Amino acid sequence: MKKNALPLFVLLLFTAIGAVVAVLRENRWYFPMFTGIGAMAMVTVILTRRYPRLSQTIRLIQLSGLGIFLFAGLSLRLNVNFQFPQVIFDGAAGIVSGALVQLLIARVTVPLVFGNGFCSRACWDAVAFELADQGWKSRRAGSGKKRSEWLAWGYLGALILLAVVVSRLHNPVYDDEARYWWLIGENIWIIVFGLGLAGLLGRRAYCRLLCPFLTLSGLLAPLSVFKMAPVNAAACTACSLCNSACPMKVDIMAAVQDRRRIRDRQCILCERCADACPKGCLRITAGNPLQ
Numbered sequence: 001m002k003k004n005a006l007p008l009f010v011l012l013l014f015t016a017i018g019a020v021v022a023v024l025r026e027n028r029w030y031f032p033m034f035t036g037i038g039a040m041a042m043v044t045v046i047l048t049r050r051y052p053r054l055s056q057t058i059r060l061i062q063l064s065g066l067g068i069f070l071f072a073g074l075s076l077r078l079n080v081n082f083q084f085p086q087v088i089f090d091g092a093a094g095i096v097s098g099a100l101v102q103l104l105i106a107r108v109t110v111p112l113v114f115g116n117g118f119c120s121r122a123c124w125d126a127v128a129f130e131l132a133d134q135g136w137k138s139r140r141a142g143s144g145k146k147r148s149e150w151l152a153w154g155y156l157g158a159l160i161l162l163a164v165v166v167s168r169l170h171n172p173v174y175d176d177e178a179r180y181w182w183l184i185g186e187n188i189w190i191i192v193f194g195l196g197l198a199g200l201l202g203r204r205a206y207c208r209l210l211c212p213f214l215t216l217s218g219l220l221a222p223l224s225v226f227k228m229a230p231v232n233a234a235a236c237t238a239c240s241l242c243n244s245a246c247p248m249k250v251d252i253m254a255a256v257q258d259r260r261r262i263r264d265r266q267c268i269l270c271e272r273c274a275d276a277c278p279k280g281c282l283r284i285t286a287g288n289p290l291q
């Protein structure tokens with residue numbers, strides 16, 4: 001992909017999404033909101049290329065900026081509850097709201113292009129997890145278990161069951177105040193529970209082991225256009241620094257040695273592995289979604 005094509009593509013993609021959502025939702029605010037998201041992402045791509053040594057700092061600034069922007073702008077301003085049970089609440093009430101639109105964009109459309117990139121660039125709950133990582137980095141680096149699909153799907157099933165029961169008892173979609181407190185309460189739960197898990201089980205433990213959004217987008221991530229890929233595999237010394245740097249426990253060293261792109265459901269495109277590699281063996285590349 002040509003030098004300026006990726007930043008421009010990112011801007012155009014989000015602008016187009018904003019235009020479609022604004023029409024579908026009959027709310028013009030979605031257009032500037034998504035265009036703003038695209039502009040932020042575009043600036044991040046440009047800055048990361050210009051200052052590669054600062055790529056993690058730039059990514060964290062983007063994550064914080066976008067995460068807070070989405071939570072304040074979409075959740076609080078437009079009253080779109082971004083968490084999973086909201087889709088069930090809306091479904092039980094027979095309405096289509098921004099929660100379903102968000103699910104379709106962030107967990108179906110975007111993953112086909114950027115995999116689980118939302119998790120390293122835009123998730124507001126991840127802001128807390130990543131900031132905690134900074135303090136726990138040396139102690140917890142390389143620790144933690146890989147995701148068990150049984151556990152992850154079990155958690156998603158339990159969440160759906162809980163949402164169905166709540167929607168039968170007192171569906172928050174009919175009550176603005178209840179809806180607002182679900183929105184706040186769910187995010188507080190994820191952050192507090194996630195930080196507790198991280199303290200016990202290592203970095204990004206909630207994301208790595210349980211998050212229902214990753215369970216869904218992980219199904220499509222192997223088909224994304226952009227993936228981590230070996231670009232200088234011949235130089236790999238099997239030092240395993242990339243594997244130790246990965247918060248999601250992806251065996252990226254094996255992929256480099258097999259000279260294949262990362263098709264792991266867990267990869268969140270955070271580029272920590274690429275930054276940890278002393279030989280410059282890794283980079284995000286665009287390519288055939290099937291490879």
Ligand code: SF4
Pocket residue numbers: 118119120123124125126206207208211212213214
């Ligand atoms: S896995 Fe879930 S909590 Fe973690 S960053 Fe992704 S969406 Fe956010």
Ligand code: SF4
Pocket residue numbers: 228245246247248249250252262266267268269270271272273274
């Ligand atoms: S493989 Fe690399 S980009 Fe993917 S989650 Fe692990 S460190 Fe991040």
Ligand code: SF4
Pocket residue numbers: 235236237238239240241242243252253256276277278279280281282
């Ligand atoms: S950090 Fe680089 S050199 Fe070391 S194992 Fe990973 S890809 Fe190979």
